[in-house]
Amino acid sequence: MSEDALFPLTLIQPDTHDAGPRVIAPGAVHVPGWLSLEQQRWIVQRFGEWTHGPVPLRAATLPGGHRMSVRTLCLGWHWQPYRYTREATDVNGRPVLEFPEWMVRLGRKAVADAYLPGPEGNEALPELAGNYTPDAALVNFYDRGATMGMHQDKDERSNAPVVSLSIGETCLFRFGNTQTRTKPYTDVELRSGDLFVFGGASRFSYHGIPKVLPGTCPEGCGLSHGRINITMRVTGLS
Numbered sequence: 496m497s498e499d500a501l502f503p504l505t506l507i508q509p510d511t512h513d514a515g516p517r518v519i520a521p522g523a524v525h526v527p528g529w530l531s532l533e534q535q536r537w538i539v540q541r542f543g544e545w546t547h548g549p550v551p552l553r554a555a556t557l558p559g560g561h562r563m564s565v566r567t568l569c570l571g572w573h574w575q576p577y578r579y580t581r582e583a584t585d586v587n588g589r590p591v592l593e594f595p596e597w598m599v600r601l602g603r604k605a606v607a608d609a610y611l612p613g614p615e616g617n618e619a620l621p622e623l624a625g626n627y628t629p630d631a632a633l634v635n636f637y638d639r640g641a642t643m644g645m646h647q648d649k650d651e652r653s654n655a656p657v658v659s660l661s662i663g664e665t666c667l668f669r670f671g672n673t674q675t676r677t678k679p680y681t682d683v684e685l686r687s688g689d690l691f692v693f694g695g696a697s698r699f700s701y702h703g704i705p706k707v708l709p710g711t712c713p714e715g716c717g718l719s720h721g722r723i724n725i726t727m728r729v730t731g732l733s
């Protein structure tokens with residue numbers, strides 16, 4: 496099936512999307528069940544290809560020496576704590592994979608579907624939906640026991656929204672505030688196929704993954720265990 500057929504640009508009709516979108520905080524929108532199982536399987540196949548390199552999946556080591564439990568590969572720009580480079584200088588020095596065109600279109604549709612319907616509390620967001628052009632993606636794989644501490648996505652020189660896609664096991668996504676990594680926060684269950692977009696007043700909110708629920712991959716998502724999360728970003732770099 497062609498990429499155009501798999502990811503058409505038609506927007507979700509709010510009345511046919513029974514589960515969402517749901518506003519978690521101003522600018523932070525959860526859209527359950529956004530990707531079909533077929534789309535999830537197709538993305539999992541791409542993930543399999545990306546893992547062949549040129550840069551392998553790796554667990555990044557933070558400046559204090561702590562090694563992350565999540566393993567990551569990147570598209571467009573290589574992320575390392577805490578900057579973006581074109582070559583994976585902290586892994587094998589190889590150039591990062593290109594950011595795929597289909598993912599630009601998918602990111603644009605994601606932002607439009609999250610913001611354009613203007614769910615209650617999000618009336619001011621349509622202006623964020625136009626011209627979204629992500630140029631970097633962090634593709635995380637959560638194997639058994641992997642988690643992610645509370646952090647801000649702030650290595651970008653842009654305040655364009657972050658688009659997050661989940662495939663595989665269900666996780667607990669903790670979405671907090673812009674001031675501290677502690678309360679107040681909202682715990683959201685992200686399931687396979689869910690979309691979460693955070694921009695506007697929530698763009699620099701702390702967030703993390705305290706838990707992934709083993710054995711919760713839905714039949715047909717393309718993964719038998721673990722969780723893939725893709726976050727698309729606009730780096731503001733050239």
Ligand code: SIN
Nearest residue numbers: 635659668704724726
């Ligand atoms: C991240 O914050 O980079 C990943 C979030 C997630 O895994 O859902």
Ligand code: MN
Nearest residue numbers: 646647648702
């Ligand atoms: Mn993040």
